[in-house]
Amino acid sequence: MQKFETLTAVAVPLEVANCDTDRIIPARFLKTRRSDGYGQNLFRDVRYDSDGKPDPDFPLNKPAYQGARILVADINFACGSSREAAVYALADAGFRAVIAPSYGDIFFNNCFKNGVLPIVLPADQVAAIRQSLTDNPGSTLTVDLENQTVTRGNEVWSFAVDPQRKECLIEGLDDINLTLQHRDQMSSFEDKYRAERPWMG
Amino acid sequence: MSTSLPRTIIDKIWDSHVITEQNGETLLYVDRHLLHDGSFHAFDALKAEGRKVHRPAQAIATPDHYVPTTGRRFGVPVADYRDLVEGLVANTAEAGITHFGMDDPRQGIVHIVGPEQGFTQPGIVLVCGDSHTSTHGAMGAFAFGIGASEVKHVLATQSIWQTRPKTMRIEVTGSLPEGLGGKDIILAIIGQIGAAGATGHAVEYAGSAIRALSMEGRLTVCNMSIEAGARAGLIAPDDTTFEYLAGRPYAPTGAAWDRALAHWRTLPTDEGAVYARTVTVDISGLNPMVTWGTSPEDALPIDGRVPDPAAIDDPVRRESKARALEYMGLTPGTPLAEIEVNRVFIGSCTNGRIEDLRAAAAVARGRKAKVPALVVAGSGLIKQQAEAEGLDRVFIEAGFEWREPGCSMCVGMNGDTMAKGMRSASTSNRNFEGRQGKGARTHLMSPSMAAAAAVTGRFTDFRRLDQA
Numbered sequence: 001m002q003k004f005e006t007l008t009a010v011a012v013p014l015e016v017a018n019c020d021t022d023r024i025i026p027a028r029f030l031k032t033r034r035s036d037g038y039g040q041n042l043f044r045d046v047r048y049d050s051d052g053k054p055d056p057d058f059p060l061n062k063p064a065y066q067g068a069r070i071l072v073a074d075i076n077f078a079c080g081s082s083r084e085a086a087v088y089a090l091a092d093a094g095f096r097a098v099i100a101p102s103y104g105d106i107f108f109n110n111c112f113k114n115g116v117l118p119i120v121l122p123a124d125q126v127a128a129i130r131q132s133l134t135d136n137p138g139s140t141l142t143v144d145l146e147n148q149t150v151t152r153g154n155e156v157w158s159f160a161v162d163p164q165r166k167e168c169l170i171e172g173l174d175d176i177n178l179t180l181q182h183r184d185q186m187s188s189f190e191d192k193y194r195a196e197r198p199w200m201g
Numbered sequence: 202m203s204t205s206l207p208r209t210i211i212d213k214i215w216d217s218h219v220i221t222e223q224n225g226e227t228l229l230y231v232d233r234h235l236l237h238d239g240s241f242h243a244f245d246a247l248k249a250e251g252r253k254v255h256r257p258a259q260a261i262a263t264p265d266h267y268v269p270t271t272g273r274r275f276g277v278p279v280a281d282y283r284d285l286v287e288g289l290v291a292n293t294a295e296a297g298i299t300h301f302g303m304d305d306p307r308q309g310i311v312h313i314v315g316p317e318q319g320f321t322q323p324g325i326v327l328v329c330g331d332s333h334t335s336t337h338g339a340m341g342a343f344a345f346g347i348g349a350s351e352v353k354h355v356l357a358t359q360s361i362w363q364t365r366p367k368t369m370r371i372e373v374t375g376s377l378p379e380g381l382g383g384k385d386i387i388l389a390i391i392g393q394i395g396a397a398g399a400t401g402h403a404v405e406y407a408g409s410a411i412r413a414l415s416m417e418g419r420l421t422v423c424n425m426s427i428e429a430g431a432r433a434g435l436i437a438p439d440d441t442t443f444e445y446l447a448g449r450p451y452a453p454t455g456a457a458w459d460r461a462l463a464h465w466r467t468l469p470t471d472e473g474a475v476y477a478r479t480v481t482v483d484i485s486g487l488n489p490m491v492t493w494g495t496s497p498e499d500a501l502p503i504d505g506r507v508p509d510p511a512a513i514d515d516p517v518r519r520e521s522k523a524r525a526l527e528y529m530g531l532t533p534g535t536p537l538a539e540i541e542v543n544r545v546f547i548g549s550c551t552n553g554r555i556e557d558l559r560a561a562a563a564v565a566r567g568r569k570a571k572v573p574a575l576v577v578a579g580s581g582l583i584k585q586q587a588e589a590e591g592l593d594r595v596f597i598e599a600g601f602e603w604r605e606p607g608c609s610m611c612v613g614m615n616g617d618t619m620a621k622g623m624r625s626a627s628t629s630n631r632n633f634e635g636r637q638g639k640g641a642r643t644h645l646m647s648p649s650m651a652a653a654a655a656v657t658g659r660f661t662d663f664r665r666l667d668q669a
Contacts, residue, residue, distance in 0.1 A: 016517075017518050106332055186358070
């Protein structure tokens, strides 16, 4: 997994509450193999019309936001399906961080497995950030994971992140290797558990 | 854990599955794992990393997302889908995981098959790479959906890293009016608390109305926990649970059953246990629920009208609901009972069980469908049971199509979709934009309501069909 380093990049605002993962990547693209890439189908059905022509009003299509690597969304972002493809699509399109007041739980977890940082900030702060990005299209934000801050000019917002997930992102660690460090605990747990619950087979 | 503090059922299951804790995360033991034809990313990655499946006996697999619901004697006609369905056969065979294939009557939607086989049991941690894994909570399990990377992790280690969820109790009071079911209850709950109303929480559903529900009704309620943002939703096991479970293929028998039962009876929440949040939903006098928008929270009783977004204060929310109405092609103030439909879908992990088919058949009996209607049993065994009861004939005589088991039009990944602008009455769980096909408009409701929509061509209170 790619290491997460301090990121200064164009940020794009998305003014949709409860933006579900079906909207982020429609079901018909989920059969794609990971190696074939998902970026071209990010927000497919709201980004392009039925002839495949980009909708000029959709934020990701506006010239000022080209090259954006940070998405600033609204409440319950990426709710719905567990499809990790929602993160694949964002990551393959270049996004490394998302900022929102809340997320679909499974998407939030999936982000960390793909080198994408989902940041939670209070709704009023996120709304203010989206407004500033709308007023100044193409402006940048800086995400500093080490110090857990988002910066825009003189404004600094702090965010919380689980220490283990932070470490995995910063180091680009695979969590299976981390888990296997606990092999002894796992096997003693299993022995005890199976003895207590023989009906589980 | 040796604590005398009263605990919720969620805490009890959690505490008994902790392998280790580190930096605020818990390594949780996973009892059981369900796999389907969308699980290929996990198998691909596992193979690429040269890892092996750690505990194959603790998983079962069945294809559901991509299987055709008609013409099965020709196999899977679309090559891309066929690769995924056959890929699951190969991956599970290589790992030694039990697989119920398309020619096996036990094949079906994973969330139907788990409880049906008794693979889902009280007090266990169960995961699956599908968000509707919350379904299994109805049997008193802590069950949640995970992504492909986590599926890979569970395959390789039989464990998962999790942060402890906050607990939430949803107390459903009152008694459910005759003919209504789990779908009406869960839509009423989500309508009240919102699509993010339970985010970050594991929910226990409690109260007289939940206790009175059948196992099927409970499975429907827990199924849609994710639509309120909950990580998991569960119901403490009781005699309804134990009677449902007894005699199923994976359920313990004899002395093992007695020992298991003694454990299961310790699971319900202790008197005085504290939840981070408690919400009460009164369902007395509830009318059948129907959704009007593109989020499951957009739910109203059938006697309601399409709401006016202009009345919403928050600008993003107002804009989102206005967009939903535009997408749905609806005008504020329209009575829901005047909305006409083009398609009806009865099935899914939400409402594809035998009780659902019976309810829909009771409405369809002796009537004729005015619009194309699809009935898709949740598993091959449910299909057999329905046929033994003559329900297939009721549906066919009423002009409904009787299909083979799978996710079908709920997820629209196997070719069962509808065209742009078409409107469905659907017993599934999501009314998201494009869920049943690009530009397709989905309205969620119970099997009785969907069947009533089929025979009248519009949303109709199934209890007033004779007056319609």
